[in-house]
Amino acid sequence: MDAPQLHPGETLWEYFHRLDNHFWSPRNELVTPLLVFEQFEEFFTLGRETADRNRRGSDFISELADLVENRPPAALRDDPARTREFNFKPAPLKVLLSMREDYLGDLDFIRSKFRALTQNRLRLLPMGERQAREVIELGASLLANGVEDRIVKYVAGAGADGEGAEITVAPALLSLVLRELNERRLRGGPDAKITLDLLDLEQEKILEDFYLRTLEDFPGGVRTFVEDKLLTTGGHRNSYALDDALTQRDVTQPILNQLVDRRLLAYEDRHNTRRVEITHDVLLPVIK
Numbered sequence: 001m002d003a004p005q006l007h008p009g010e011t012l013w014e015y016f017h018r019l020d021n022h023f024w025s026p027r028n029e030l031v032t033p034l035l036v037f038e039q040f041e042e043f044f045t046l047g048r049e050t051a052d053r054n055r056r057g058s059d060f061i062s063e064l065a066d067l068v069e070n071r072p073p074a075a076l077r078d079d080p081a082r083t084r085e086f087n088f089k090p091a092p093l094k095v096l097l098s099m100r101e102d103y104l105g106d107l108d109f110i111r112s113k114f115r116a117l118t119q120n121r122l123r124l125l126p127m128g129e130r131q132a133r134e135v136i137e138l139g140a141s142l143l144a145n146g147v148e149d150r151i152v153k154y155v156a157g158a159g160a161d162g163e164g165a166e167i168t169v170a171p172a173l174l175s176l177v178l179r180e181l182n183e184r185r186l187r188g189g190p191d192a193k194i195t196l197d198l199l200d201l202e203q204e205k206i207l208e209d210f211y212l213r214t215l216e217d218f219p220g221g222v223r224t225f226v227e228d229k230l231l232t233t234g235g236h237r238n239s240y241a242l243d244d245a246l247t248q249r250d251v252t253q254p255i256l257n258q259l260v261d262r263r264l265l266a267y268e269d270r271h272n273t274r275r276v277e278i279t280h281d282v283l284l285p286v287i288k
Helices: 012-017 051-068 101-109 129-137 147-156 171-186 196-215 220-229 253-261 281-287
Strands: 034-037 094-097 265-270 273-278
Touching: 012 051, 051 094, 101 265, 129 147, 129 171, 147 171, 147 196, 147 281, 171 196, 196 220, 196 281, 253 265, 273 281
Parallel strands: 034 094
Antiparallel strands: 265 273
């Protein structure tokens, strides 16, 4: 689809309400634009790292809110001659903001501009066993018998004998494991399958590679923090207050944000205190 050209200085409201702006499919059919802002939490992290980013981010939110709430720019309302160029009815448009749940409280900073934020919200929960199996079954032709069950329990951290326990699966972790298993399968040729032997041989190496690859861009103090502060002596997860984490050698807010984005760490708010911890128990043996 070829989108209409954005005019210099044109706001989002003006772009989507301009009378001669239409969106056509390759089959020459009118379509409804969908604006997707993935990892929207970065507006509250990377978007606030400097005064200039903060200013540009605030300007963007104001424009996006005007578009969603159908508020024409004040300058346009004061210029009757230009009003003939626009359709003032709500634009046929959908907007999706996708963000991590730990940043949900930060939406309060922009809620006053977005009434719609409180009207349409969907919480994506961790996968259950049934959903995880549905994903794995998409590649059933690449799996040997019995592998599907072991993959589910492995990614859930349930162990090979975890019968009867309620299983939850982190989608990002499942995606990582399936991708790595497939790459290792291909080393045996295009007709090779993911077998129980391959899973047994590679499962710890997959997470080890993920862990080392995630930390390779950062100074050594960051790995020391993860291994010494976020893991108990017995090898269990240990959440750490964010304020205290930022006093550790080499640990900064941007680095922690990157480790959260890479799904190694997660933020959690408890008793008005933001804490940081390792995302999943299945990573603990490798880190230990």
